Amino acid sequence: MCRRIFAVLEDRQKADPENENSITTEELGNLVGLKKRATQNHLSNLFQRGRLDADRRTPIPGIPTVAQPQLPGAVEWARRVIESDPVFAPDPTCAKCLVALAGFGWRGQIAPAELAAAAGVSVRSIERHRPHLVEWDYIRFRIVPVPDEGTGKFKGGRKPSRFELMSGFYARPLTDEERALVPGRAAQIIDRVRWYVGVSPEERFNAETAVGFVLRAGWPEEAILKALDASEDRHAFNPNGYLHKLLGKLRGQRYLIPAQESFTGEGYRRLAECSVCRNTTWTTAPASHRVLCGGGVCLEAGSEHDTRDVRPLHRSA
Known part of the structure; x- marks a missing residue:
C-alpha cells in the first residue's frame, strides 16, 4: 500500500510539478482505497524512510522501494x-505469507x-x-466482485480479495x-x-x-447482527425469507474467533449500552464483557456500581 500511495504522489508530481493543487489525506485515501487514519500511517512511514519531503506530499526519487510498515500487534x-x-x-x-499479511493489519484488502x-x-x-493458511484457520478470504455499471450485475472479474486474520480457534461449546x-x-x-417488521407471531417465533x-454454535451477538445488516x-419485501437467507451464511458453521479478538481481547468497534446509565457508547470490548460509557467508570454516575437508578453526584465547592 505504501508503494501505491507513493505511485499516486509521483503521478501527481509529474502532472503538477509546482504542486498548485495539493491533495488532501482524504482524497489520497479515496484514490488508494484507504481510510484517513490508515493513509496517515502510510504517509508517516514514507516520510520516516526518506521517501517523502516534510510536507508528506512531495516524493523524493532515487531511493530504493520501501517495505510495508509493520503493525506491531498483528505482526x-x-x-x-x-x-x-x-x-x-x-x-x-506459509510463514512468510502470514507475516506479510499481518503487516497489512488484522483485516484489509490485498491482491496476490x-x-x-x-x-x-x-x-x-x-x-x-x-x-x-485457510485450511489451518489462520486466514479467511472473501472475493470482491466488480459491479457492472448500469446493469446492477457483476462482471466476471474481481477486485483484490478482502482478508481477515483468524486465531485458529473456534468458540467453545455453551x-x-x-x-x-x-x-x-x-x-x-x-x-x-430494524428491517424485520410486519411479520406474524409465528414467523417471529421461527426467526428467534x-x-x-446460530447462538448455540458459539456465534456472538454482534457477529450475527452484522450478518443480518441489523443497522440498515x-x-x-419478504422480511422472514430475507432473514433466513442471511442466517443461512452462518447456520451449520462454528464461530471461528478472529485473531484480533483472541490476541488483544478486542473486536470490532460497536455500539453498546452502558451497564449503569444505559446510555449508548462505542466500545471494542467483547459482547460478554461489562461496558461502561467512560471506559472504566460510568460518566453519569461517576462510579462502577451497577444500578439502573443513576443519581447525579453532588459535590461541595
Missing part, C-alpha cells in the same frame, strides 16, 4: 503463531501480486500456499446455564434488526428459533 501475533504451531516448520513460505511483493516470493507461490439464556438473547437480537441455533433501514 507479533503472527510471529507467536509461527513459533508455536509446528505446521509452519516444514513450510517457511501485492502480497507476493511483501512476502518476497512469487505470485505462483502465493497461490499455492494461501490455501494452506454451558447449560448459557444455553438456557439463548431464547432471550435471540429475542433481543431480533428486536435490534433460527437465531438460537431497508424495506424487505
Whole structure:
C-alpha cells in the first residue's frame, strides 16, 4: 500500500510539478482505497524512510522501494503463531505469507501480486500456499466482485480479495446455564434488526428459533447482527425469507474467533449500552464483557456500581 500511495504522489508530481493543487489525506485515501487514519500511517512511514519531503506530499526519487510498515500487534501475533504451531516448520513460505499479511493489519484488502511483493516470493507461490493458511484457520478470504455499471450485475472479474486474520480457534461449546439464556438473547437480537417488521407471531417465533441455533454454535451477538445488516433501514419485501437467507451464511458453521479478538481481547468497534446509565457508547470490548460509557467508570454516575437508578453526584465547592 505504501508503494501505491507513493505511485499516486509521483503521478501527481509529474502532472503538477509546482504542486498548485495539493491533495488532501482524504482524497489520497479515496484514490488508494484507504481510510484517513490508515493513509496517515502510510504517509508517516514514507516520510520516516526518506521517501517523502516534510510536507508528506512531495516524493523524493532515487531511493530504493520501501517495505510495508509493520503493525506491531498483528505482526507479533503472527510471529507467536509461527513459533508455536509446528505446521509452519516444514513450510517457511506459509510463514512468510502470514507475516506479510499481518503487516497489512488484522483485516484489509490485498491482491496476490501485492502480497507476493511483501512476502518476497512469487505470485505462483502465493497461490499455492494461501490455501494452506485457510485450511489451518489462520486466514479467511472473501472475493470482491466488480459491479457492472448500469446493469446492477457483476462482471466476471474481481477486485483484490478482502482478508481477515483468524486465531485458529473456534468458540467453545455453551454451558447449560448459557444455553438456557439463548431464547432471550435471540429475542433481543431480533428486536435490534430494524428491517424485520410486519411479520406474524409465528414467523417471529421461527426467526428467534433460527437465531438460537446460530447462538448455540458459539456465534456472538454482534457477529450475527452484522450478518443480518441489523443497522440498515431497508424495506424487505419478504422480511422472514430475507432473514433466513442471511442466517443461512452462518447456520451449520462454528464461530471461528478472529485473531484480533483472541490476541488483544478486542473486536470490532460497536455500539453498546452502558451497564449503569444505559446510555449508548462505542466500545471494542467483547459482547460478554461489562461496558461502561467512560471506559472504566460510568460518566453519569461517576462510579462502577451497577444500578439502573443513576443519581447525579453532588459535590461541595
